[in-house]
């Protein structure tokens with residue numbers, strides 16, 4: 106048994122049997138409404154894994170203030186995001202759902218890990234380079250040390266697995282490097298996490314600029330989980346394809362069509378050869394409307410359930426408060442362990 110594994114005792118018939126589950130940690134920024142990209146790249150897997158793993162899912166509001174936010178919008182989005190987590194099928198009985206700023210250990214461990222992270226490592230992060238281009242007037246220190254806070258998120262919970270889209274792979278790899286470095290000096294403090302990146306849906310592209318990732322900053326190329334059916338229909342109808350007319354999966358040469366096929370595959374679970382055979386000989390118009398209709402079907406119950414949950418703020422508050430309490434217990438244990446190793450006097 107590893108120190109990191111979560112132990113539960115379950116009754117199996119007449120005898121007590123110990124079930125040891127591995128732990129998962131992941132999070133999403135409340136920097137905008139949740140998108141089809143974050144659903145297909147991350148949340149879909151969070152849900153699929155919640156029965157086999159001990160899952161901790163976070164709303165990472167500390168990360169979000171690396172870019173200026175309107176406080177009222179941030180508050181509303183955190184609440185909506187929690188409702189959406191639950192509406193997407195994350196069960197608060199099975200997973201810990203909480204808000205990052207409610208567990209101060211994240212910021213505390215982040216400081217410590219920052220002292221074990223090199224300037225050069227952070228300078229090489231693709232997301233930092235992209236974001237500093239996009240927000241050239243506000244290249245703050247938080248934006249630069251963002252991946253250290255992400256490492257703290259993951260390592261506090263001794264996570265074995267981190268389900269994310271492909272764009273976060275580099276950050277998880279840096280987290281592994283930081284943890285390994287720390288462990289090499291102080292012994293086995295942190296579990297070294299593995300990224301869990303889906304085969305299909307790891308990189309959903311923009312509908313109107315299919316060479317770029319689907320992102321909240323580009324509303325026409327992006328489907329939001331709360332979009333109305335008519336908006337989803339319109340966005341798919343206008344999706345950029347190519348003039349070649351053939352239905353083939355080739356992201357380098359046919360990014361638009363390949364993206365539509367990937368979305369369809371992620372939405373239905375069907376494999377690519379079957380999907381291509383099914384649409385073979387049909388026009389792009391038919392493909393776009395089939396993908397749009399499938400996405401509308403998937404998002405309808407999520408939208409309705411989110412709207413229902415948002416009417417019950419008290420319930421949502423109970424969930425995030427209980428989540429923070431449970432998260433804190435785990436996080437505190439790891440933080441105190443690091444304090445001891447570093448030579449800090451006990452509190």
Ligand code: TYM
Nearest residue numbers: 131132133134142143146147165255269270307308309319
């Ligand atoms: P964020 O908030 O940008 O995105 C949340 C998750 O959604 C995935 N994703 C996508 N997947 C496929 N296609 C897309 N177009 C797409 N857009 C987003 C992301 O890969 C991610 O999994 N730094 C993280 C948040 C974070 C975190 C963590 C994640 C903070 N701490 C600890 C894991 C563990 C971020 O900005 O994700």
